[in-house]
Amino acid sequence: xxxxxxxxxxxxxxxxxxxxxxxxxxxxxxxxxxxxxxxxxxxxxxxxxxxxxxxxxxxxxxxxxxxxxxxxxxxxxxxxxxxxxxxxxxxxxxxxxxxxxxxxxxxxxxxxxxxxxxxxxxxxxxxxxxxxxxxxxxxxxxxxxxxxxxxxxxxxxxxxxxxxxxxxxxxxxxxxxxxxxxxxxxxxxxxxxxxxxxxxxxxxxxxxxxxxxxxxxxxxxxxxxxxxxxxxxxxxxxxxxxxxxxxxxxxxxxxxxxxxxxxxxxxxxxxxxxxxxxxxxxxxxxxxxxxxxxxxxxxxxxxxxxxxxxxxxxxxxxxxxxxxxxx
Ligand code: GDP
Ligand code: CA
Numbered sequence: 001x002x003x004x005x006x007x008x009x010x011x012x013x014x015x016x017x018x019x020x021x022x023x024x025x026x027x028x029x030x031x032x033x034x035x036x037x038x039x040x041x042x043x044x045x046x047x048x049x050x051x052x053x054x055x056x057x058x059x060x061x062x063x064x065x066x067x068x069x070x071x072x073x074x075x076x077x078x079x080x081x082x083x084x085x086x087x088x089x090x091x092x093x094x095x096x097x098x099x100x101x102x103x104x105x106x107x108x109x110x111x112x113x114x115x116x117x118x119x120x121x122x123x124x125x126x127x128x129x130x131x132x133x134x135x136x137x138x139x140x141x142x143x144x145x146x147x148x149x150x151x152x153x154x155x156x157x158x159x160x161x162x163x164x165x166x167x168x169x170x171x172x173x174x175x176x177x178x179x180x181x182x183x184x185x186x187x188x189x190x191x192x193x194x195x196x197x198x199x200x201x202x203x204x205x206x207x208x209x210x211x212x213x214x215x216x217x218x219x220x221x222x223x224x225x226x227x228x229x230x231x232x233x234x235x236x237x238x239x240x241x242x243x244x245x246x247x248x249x250x251x252x253x254x255x256x257x258x259x260x261x262x263x264x265x266x267x268x269x270x271x272x273x274x275x276x277x278x279x280x281x282x283x284x285x286x287x288x289x290x291x292x293x294x295x296x297x298x299x300x301x302x303x304x305x306x307x308x309x310x311x312x313x314x315x316x317x318x319x320x321x322x323x324x325x326x327x
Contacts, residue, residue, distance in 0.1 A: 004030065004038050005200040005327035008231075012044045012205065012212020013059035014076050014246065015238055017066035018308040019205040022318030024067065024137050029315065039138040040195040042222075044207070045123070046143075046150040046180055046215030049163050052096040054110035055117055058163075059212065060127060060142060061109060068134035076246070079105040099168040124189045141195070143216045146186035150211055151179045162211060171248035175255040178211060183218050193225040201325035202226060204235035204278070206245075206306065209265050210252035217269075217277065226277045232325040234280045235269055236317065237262040240306055241286035263290040263297075271298030280324045282306060282317075300324075 007027065009020055020041050027035040047058045058077065065071035065079060072080045082103030090096045102110070109130070116126045122145045131140055150162035155176045165173060196202055207213050217223055226233055239262045244250050250260040258264050262283040270276015278299045283290055284306040294301035302324050308314045 004032050004035075005322065005325075006038050006040075006195075006198055007201045007203065007322065007325075007327070008040045008042060008195050008199040009203045009205055010042050010207075010213060010216050011059070011063060012207030013047065013062035015308075016041075016043070016059065016205040016207040016212065017063045017071070018314055019203075019207075019236060019317065019321075020063055020138060021066055021311070022308060022314030022316070023203065023321065024318070025311065025315040026318035026322055028137070029319070034135070035137045036139055040191070040199075041138050041140050042143055042189075042192050042195070042216060043140055044143055044212045044216050046148060046211060047162060048147065048149050049161055051100065052090055052102070054107070054114045056102075056110055057113070057123075057142070060140065061106070063140060064130060064134075064136065067136040067138055070134070078103045082106060097164070097168070100163065122189075124191070139191075139195075141191050142189045143192065143222070144183075144186040144219045145189050146182060148180040148183040148186055148215065148219075150215065151181060153177050153179060166248070171251040175251070177255065178214070178252070180215050180218060183215065184220065186219050188219050188221045188225070192219075193221055196222075196225040196229050196231075199229060199231040201322055201327045202229055202231050202233045203321045203325065204233065204269070206236040206238035206308075208247065208249040208252060209238065209258070209268055210249065210256055213269075223277060227272060227275075232279045233272060233277055234282065234321050234324045235266070235278050236282045236321055237265060237284060237287065237306060239265055239287070240284040245307075261290065262287040263293040266294045266299050266301075267297055273298045282321060282324060 044059045082105045087102045123142045152160045152165040152175045266281045269278045280300040288303045291301035304320045
């Protein structure tokens with residue numbers, strides 16, 4: 001193709017942000033110093049929650065902080081070098097959740113966001129405003145402006161906010177299903193389906209298939225936009241060698257009856273030719289034997305190194321995904 005490609009990435013938090021960093025640097029390596037107009041990230045907001053009066057958007061913040069270079073890469077969430085003075089004070093008041101830490105710098109983000117929401121800005125407008133502080137090199141869009149926070153329904157019928165299940169109980173309570181109340185009536189955020197329609201490449205990050213990519217695909221209109229996109233849709237497996245790289249996505253997959261394997265996740269997303277969303281699926285070298293099964297689903301398998309353990313590996317994966325989409 002001629003000119004710089006327009007790329008859309010669907011992403012969750014930690015795996016999503018590493019991949020977005022890779023795609024951004026792959027675009028920069030093509031001479032796009034500021035890829036903002038060429039890279040749109042549609043971010044999962046199913047993790048969002050209200051806590052101590054502020055609105056938290058964990059995946060949005062993970063991606064923003066990573067692109068800004070201010071994330072705590074070691075810990076995997078929040079701001080580097082953050083302190084927890086306010087959190088300690090909230091604990092003394094018995095406010096919030098004792099098992100859910102809010103960093104001081106992070107709370108600044110949540111306060112700014114909540115203030116703007118209270119003034120009447122939509123989540124899309126708030127994120128647009130928040131994107132000006134740093135040179136992110138990407139346009140971030142929430143998947144929807146509706147509040148569709150994930151609820152985990154346990155086998156005994158108990159309902160927990162996703163963050164309580166994930167952070168407090170470390171995903172140890174067996175889930176029966178995940179729900180996003182109200183998502184059936186939600187609309188994609190302004191710009192989401194337009195960006196997909198105008199894209200030269202649509203990439204699905206190696207994020208949690210159930211609670212990161214799942215909610216994005218569940219917003220009415222998103223699947224349809226992917227199906228009718230003229231661009232190839234390329235996904236990257238979050239499963240390497242039959243294991244999740246980090247986190248507890250395997251528990252989420254088991255809950256919805258999907259095996260923790262690269263081929264099973266490909267099958268969950270499905271081939272675009274068969275009513276699903278994928279044209280191609282990047283699998284790890286460790287999972288090369290799964291290529292035939294993926295091909296059998298009608299999805300083009302591509303065996304590539306999928307570990308994003310440093311900047312050069314992230315860039316190589318971003319480049320591999322773009323190349324798989326033919327851009
Ligand atoms: P969360 O929202 O913070 O839970 O993060 P995501 O949903 O974006 O990503 C979580 C997924 O990222 C996990 O299922 C991991 O298996 C996957 N992941 C993390 N690091 C890597 C990596 O280096 N390579 C690949 N392929 N997947 C990764
Ligand atoms: Ca998440």
